[in-house]
Amino acid sequence: MGKIRTGKSASSIVMLLLLLAVAWQQQWLPTTQSSADSEQFAPQAVESGAYDNAAIMQAFRDQRSNVQVLGQGIVQRVLPPDNDGNPHQRFIVRIAPDHTVLLAHNLTLAEEIKNLRRGEQVSFYGEYEWNDRGGVIHWTHNDPQGRHADGWIEYRGRRYQ
DSSP states (O other): OOOOOOSHHHHHHHHHHHHHHHHHHHHHSOOOOBGGGHHHHHHHHHHHTOOOHHHHHHHHHHTOOSEEEEEEEEEEEEEEEEOSSSOEEEEEEEEETTEEEEEEEETTTSOOOTTOOTTOEEEEEEEEEOOTTSOEEEOOSOOTTSSSOOOEEEETTEEEO
16 A cells, blocks of 8 residues: 655645635625625626525524625515505515515515516515514615615516616
8 A cells, every 4th residue: 555645745735625615615605795885796796696595594694684685586475565654565485495585575666566476486686684584675676866776676587676
């Protein structure tokens, strides 16, 4: 049997493994963004289509709110509209096997999503607010005053904002 080499080749392998670990961490570990840096987050994430449901679940675990998120999931339940104050279309979306979020889509500022059905996929860009039921995604519309990142919901190939 041969000897195990140590020295220069072993240290090169260790260095390569460390570089790979750092690259993996930067590429795959979830990150969250607050609304304070949503202007920096929005263009890159939205253009690349980098849906990050893990960031939503991390915000839930950390009990964080005001986190700008880009996600997608399957409609689990369509709820009656919330007509208290500005009317909102509401529905629950499963983003992971054990996690759902409520989407609250402002109907004063955005068009209603027609024929929304259980079991169909939606993508969304909005602001996450923590609650003990999984959280709420809102700001899924344009901001007419330009003070907040514009959000949206995509359903059946159409963007509602």
